Amino acid sequence: MGNESFDADLTRSAHGQIAKERLYHWLLFFCAALTVFVTVSIVVTLAVDAVAFFRQVDALSFFTGTEWESSRGTFGVLPLVTATLVVTAVSAIVAIPIGTAAAVYLSEYASDRMRSVLKPALEILAGIPTVVYGYLALVYLTPWLRKGGLDLSMFNLLSASIMVGIMIIPMVSSISEDAMSAVPDSLREAGYGLGATKFEVSTGVVIPAAVSGIFSSYILALSRAIGETMIVVMAGGMQARMLDLTNPFANLFNSGQTMTAAMVHAVTSDATGGTPEFYSMFAIGLTLFFVTFSMNLLSNRIAARYREEYQ
Known part of the structure; x- marks a missing residue:
């Protein structure tokens, strides 16, 4: 019995392994292709119905018109675009x-115990329904700003913008904190070795090294702000106004209608299918898509430039 030997077969079946790898390959390819298909389908759907709209409404008057009154057949998208951009700009001023x-505090200053409490508490803001934010802006924020001496109308873009900014704070803080935490400690130690303070290391070393991730958080936050619906509908109003382009923040105290609010109005109105008022929501949606796409493209180029510099 002592002369017997056993040779264990420790190799896997090559055919079975190849079959599994092929299965994983095609499964992952299907998931990636599905996302592309959904995106392309949305764009094509918007484009087809937008073409039907532009067959009834002149495209030049749509993109250059300064009045929007869909019930009267006036379709000038500039008031909607300017109101959307103003809300996005003010919300960025609040959130960024x-x-x-x-x-910076969570990444560089807070203890592990404090971070474990503050970060989940901050991210709870992202889980609050936007209709609640709209209610808070209308019922509490606007009266509070009035008591502060601001001459606001009941529905105004300022309250809506501030509340949108509060809503997107968790996006900026969470993604930026992850980017800062990923910066190697060796960079921080090099800064301390040169005699820099914690604040100087945070602002002069960590933030520049993590700037690509920080810009990514800004991209996502602004994309979320530009497509926000319920807050601007409830607090901003539904009256389309052409803002003064030389001073776009002058009309913040009055009501305004963003592109998403106009789409909601088109859906909830009595417009029947086939009418310009019905098809206008698809033209607005396509315009909103290209505005968002342009902003993301520009921001991605900026982020890529800094990523090449610091990585």
């Missing part, structure tokens, strides 16, 4: 400094 500062 606060969110970035919160990310």
Whole structure:
């Protein structure tokens, strides 16, 4: 019995392994192709119905018109575009400094125990329904701003913009904090070795090294802000106004209608299928898509430039 030997077969079946790898390959390819298919389908659907709209309404008057009154057959999208961009700009002014500062604190200053409490609490803001934000802006924020001496109408873009900014703070802070935490400690130690303070290391070393991830958080946050619906519908109003392009923030105290609010109005109105008012929501949606796409493309180019510099 001592002369017997056993040779264990430790090799896997080559055919079975190849079959599994092929299965994984095609499964992952299907998931990737599905996302592309959904995106292309949405764009094609918007484009087809937008073409039907432009067959009834002149495209030049749509893109250059300064009045929007769909019930009267006036379709000038500029008031909707300017209101959307103003809301996005003001919300960015609110969210970007606060969110970035919160990310710096969580990444560089907070203890592990404090971070484990503050970060989940901050991210709870992202889970609050937007209709609640709209209610808070209409019932509480606008009266509070009025008591502060601002001459606001009941529905105004300022309250809507501030509340949209509060809503996107978790996006900025969470993604920026992840980017800062991924910066190697060796860079921080090099800064401390040169005699820099924690604040100087945070602002002069960590933020520049993580700037590509920080810009990514700005991209996602602004994309979320530009497509927000319920807050601007409830707090901003449904009256389309052409903002003064030389001073776009002058009309913040009055009501305004964004592109998403106009789409909601088109859906909830009595417009029947086949009418310009019905098809206008697809033309607005296509315009909103290209505005968002352009902003993301520009922001991605900026992020890529800094990523090449610091990585």
